[in-house]
Amino acid sequence: MTLTRAEKEEIKAAIEARIREIEASLPSLEDTAKPVEPDVSLGRLTRMDAMQIQQMQEANLQVARSNIERLHHSLQIIDTEQFGRCRYCKNMIGLERLKALPESTMCINCAEKFGR
Ligand SMILES: [Zn+2]
Known part of the structure; x- marks a missing residue:
């Protein structure tokens, strides 16, 4: 399967939209991924909860950043x-999959086998 010019344009638009979407989510991720201050007023959250959330957000932030890199790379190639x-x-990963999930680097069959 080779992609037509129009299909590539469609995927390109999907990639660019995805980059914008992820970039828009970065500031709030960066904010919640900050280390928990020892004297922070946590309300009903315990310090442990706050640290768990912070670690999760930090992981999300890393995923978001590597997705952006991957998407930029896709645009280049x-x-x-x-x-x-x-x-x-x-x-080939497939047009529909690329449009729906532009950061994917494996086809649907491999995604089912290996996860993601
Ligand atoms: Zn595959």
Whole structure:
């Protein structure tokens, strides 16, 4: 399967929209991923809860940042043979999947096998 010009444009638009979406979520992620201050007023949250949330948000933040990098990379290689290929089986990932989940680097079959 080769992508047509129009299909590539569609995917490109999906990638750019996804980058904007993730970038928009970064400030609030960065905010909640900050280390918990020892004297912070936590209300009903215990310090342990606050630290757990902070760790989760930090992980989310890392995922968000690596997704952005991956999406930028996809934009760079969109006109090459490499683009849209599964990193495991090297088959095409598929137009619908790329549009729905532009940061995916594996095809639906491998995603089912390996997760994500
Ligand atoms: Zn695959």
